[in-house]
Amino acid sequence: MDENSREQTWEHIRRNPTPAVLILGGGVNGIGLLRELALQGTDCLLVDKSDFVAGASSKSSRMIHGGLRYLENREFRLVRESLQERNRLLDNAPHHVAPLKTTIPLPSRFGGLLRSMLIFLGCKVRPGERGVVAVKFGLWFYDFITRKDRHTPTHYLTGRDESLRRMPGLKSDLRATATYWDAWITQAERLCIEMARDAREANPSCRALNYVQPTSIEDGAVVLRDEVSGRSLAVRPGVLVNATGGWVDLANARLGVETHFLGGTKGSHLVLDCPALHEALDGQMVYYQHVDGRVCIVFPFLGRVIMGSTDLRVDDPDLARCDGDEIEYMFQTLRGVFPGVELSRGDIVYVFCGVRPLPSSEGQVLANVSRGHSLRVLEPDERRPYPLFCLIGGKWTTFRAFAQEVADRILEHLGAERRCSTERLPIGGGRGFPLGEEPRRQWIARVAERSGLAESRVAVLLARYGTAAEAYATAADAGADRPLASLPEYTVGEVRRIAAEEWVEHLTDLICRRSVIALLGEATGPALAELAEIVGGVLGWDEARQAEEVARALEEVRVPRGRL
Numbered sequence: 425m426d427e428n429s430r431e432q433t434w435e436h437i438r439r440n441p442t443p444a445v446l447i448l449g450g451g452v453n454g455i456g457l458l459r460e461l462a463l464q465g466t467d468c469l470l471v472d473k474s475d476f477v478a479g480a481s482s483k484s485s486r487m488i489h490g491g492l493r494y495l496e497n498r499e500f501r502l503v504r505e506s507l508q509e510r511n512r513l514l515d516n517a518p519h520h521v522a523p524l525k526t527t528i529p530l531p532s533r534f535g536g537l538l539r540s541m542l543i544f545l546g547c548k549v550r551p552g553e554r555g556v557v558a559v560k561f562g563l564w565f566y567d568f569i570t571r572k573d574r575h576t577p578t579h580y581l582t583g584r585d586e587s588l589r590r591m592p593g594l595k596s597d598l599r600a601t602a603t604y605w606d607a608w609i610t611q612a613e614r615l616c617i618e619m620a621r622d623a624r625e626a627n628p629s630c631r632a633l634n635y636v637q638p639t640s641i642e643d644g645a646v647v648l649r650d651e652v653s654g655r656s657l658a659v660r661p662g663v664l665v666n667a668t669g670g671w672v673d674l675a676n677a678r679l680g681v682e683t684h685f686l687g688g689t690k691g692s693h694l695v696l697d698c699p700a701l702h703e704a705l706d707g708q709m710v711y712y713q714h715v716d717g718r719v720c721i722v723f724p725f726l727g728r729v730i731m732g733s734t735d736l737r738v739d740d741p742d743l744a745r746c747d748g749d750e751i752e753y754m755f756q757t758l759r760g761v762f763p764g765v766e767l768s769r770g771d772i773v774y775v776f777c778g779v780r781p782l783p784s785s786e787g788q789v790l791a792n793v794s795r796g797h798s799l800r801v802l803e804p805d806e807r808r809p810y811p812l813f814c815l816i817g818g819k820w821t822t823f824r825a826f827a828q829e830v831a832d833r834i835l836e837h838l839g840a841e842r843r844c845s846t847e848r849l850p851i852g853g854g855r856g857f858p859l860g861e862e863p864r865r866q867w868i869a870r871v872a873e874r875s876g877l878a879e880s881r882v883a884v885l886l887a888r889y890g891t892a893a894e895a896y897a898t899a900a901d902a903g904a905d906r907p908l909a910s911l912p913e914y915t916v917g918e919v920r921r922i923a924a925e926e927w928v929e930h931l932t933d934l935i936c937r938r939s940v941i942a943l944l945g946e947a948t949g950p951a952l953a954e955l956a957e958i959v960g961g962v963l964g965w966d967e968a969r970q971a972e973e974v975a976r977a978l979e980e981v982r983v984p985r986g987r988l
């Protein structure tokens with residue numbers, strides 16, 4: 425039996441029911457912590473009630489950014505940490521994280537100064553329009569922080585006429601535009617899966633299993649239920665970590681612990697197949713403000729356009745969905761920036777919605793709630809003879825810093841020493857990644873020669889898997905390089921490999937979180953049927969199960985109806 429199989433993993437947990445650390449939640453924060461602790465030699469188990477990365481970590485705006493607007497809230501420490509972590513991700517995950525040129529249309533010169541000052545002074549004021557001076561100050565601060573570790577160009581301002589010449593689609597009543605660089609992550613989901621694999625490699629006693637959740641604490645042990653088979657087992661960790669993001673209070677409640685740490689908000693995004701908008705963006709992200717003061721973004725993404733997001737209070741993250749009103753709102757915001765671009769419902773190829781794990785903040789303006797992270801430790805008691813570490817808030821960008829901070833507290837509790845730092849440690853296919861045109865060309869030529877594949881195919885694999893592409897390219901599986909009839913950019917061998925090695929339980933795991941098939945709107949009926957047959961061949965699905973998986977996947981990728 426494959427040592428990574430579900431059966432093997434379950435059997436390992438049954439035989440080793442006392443891991444040093446049990447982590448609940450396999451989003452970027454839980455998996456980041458798993459990797460961090462595995463590298464320190466700590467024996468960990470991570471479980472997720474759903475698939476890994478099914479929560480906010482696959483629903484974010486994919487910005488790896490400092491957070492320009494957090495400056496208004498005096499969150500200088502968060503912005504500094506975010507910019508540092510952004511630069512580290514550019515170094516450690518160059519296969520998925522890249523600089524992103526961003527333009528901000530500015531409607532006035534002095535607009536928003538008073539409002540920004542009031543927010544800065546801690547007054548409860550909704551953010552509103554920001555003009556040239558306010559934005560210039562923020563960008564100057566950005567460049568100042570990164571002056572000693574510059575990974576991206578510095579910002580500049582462009583006058584109205586020149587801005588409209590460069591981006592003719594922009595609404596013409598602007599004063600100027602500001603251009604600066606942040607970063608974006610193409611395959612956020614894959615980076616998490618790669619970290620989980622790195623953790624396993626660094627420490628073979630570590631395990632991660634999806635579709636497993638705690639049901640209760642009994643006789644001091646956490647009872648875990650396998651949602652796939654229905655069986656249960658009990659685990660007695662040295663430390664229990666709740667890294668369930670927007671579900672933190674709900675997960676605590678399941679353990680009999682009442683907390684009110686979270687006050688999450690849902691945010692939705694649309695993925696559009698709209699060549700006119702793609703062209704209008706000219707390869708850049710546009711970061712703009714709607715008339716209600718909310719900041720929105722729109723950027724080109726692998727031939728499509730992603731736009732978002734909304735910010736609405738929700739109580740239960742499991743019920744958060746993008747609804748028709750949100751779609752209409754996002755279309756309306758875009759008309760205010762690119763008035764000439766006609767959008768229709770038919771342009772939407774995918775919609776996603778996630779819950780920001782924001783700290784509880786009664787009465788605060790939602791947009792001003794801190795995006796920083798914090799740790800709350802609940803000491804052991806009679807019923808639970810180990811501490812409960814709850815991870816609150818955070819950004820995708822800062823997961824490594826958060827994991828490092830939490831790992832240090834856990835190591836201290838366990839009386840263990842830190843062995844290494846992850847600051848400069850490449851992730852997954854970022855190891856040995858060829859940087860620059862010439863090294864990239866040589867890498868592709870070498871792997872093409874070794875594998876017998878065309879260079880163009882190796883280039884696709886390199887973009888998708890980083891240097892792990894070499895293993896995909898040279899796999900000696902029969903029919904490995906046969907393209908799928910419905911998705912010729914993918915091969916049978918590639919899909920089989922993911923199904924066998926990357927914790928795939930459902931077809932949705934493959935299309936939504938091991939690849940960008942769903943995100944790009946490519947999860948059509950024929951594609952799903954073909955994928956189900958290939959995955960089914962690896963996981964032993966009969967025809968009925970394949971049909972069930974296809975139906976489930978079609979429901980997952982369905983675009984909601986709206987008033988458009």
Ligand SMILES: Cc1cc2nc3c(=O)[nH]c(=O)nc-3n(C[C@H](O)[C@H](O)[C@H](O)COP(=O)(O)OP(=O)(O)OC[C@H]3O[C@@H](n4cnc5c(N)ncnc54)[C@H](O)[C@@H]3O)c2cc1C
Nearest residue numbers: 449451452453473479480481484485487669691819820821
């Ligand atoms: C709309 C939106 C846009 C965003 N944009 C950005 C951005 O551009 N840049 C940025 O840096 N950050 C962004 N963020 C924030 C970022 O995505 C989150 O802060 C981050 O992903 C949180 O990760 P997490 O691991 O804490 O939570 P999640 O990713 O939500 O993971 C929690 C996991 O816990 C699991 N779980 C729940 N209950 C249980 C249980 N009882 N037992 C076991 N497992 C459980 C869930 O299935 C889930 O997989 C955005 C967030 C949203 C929602």
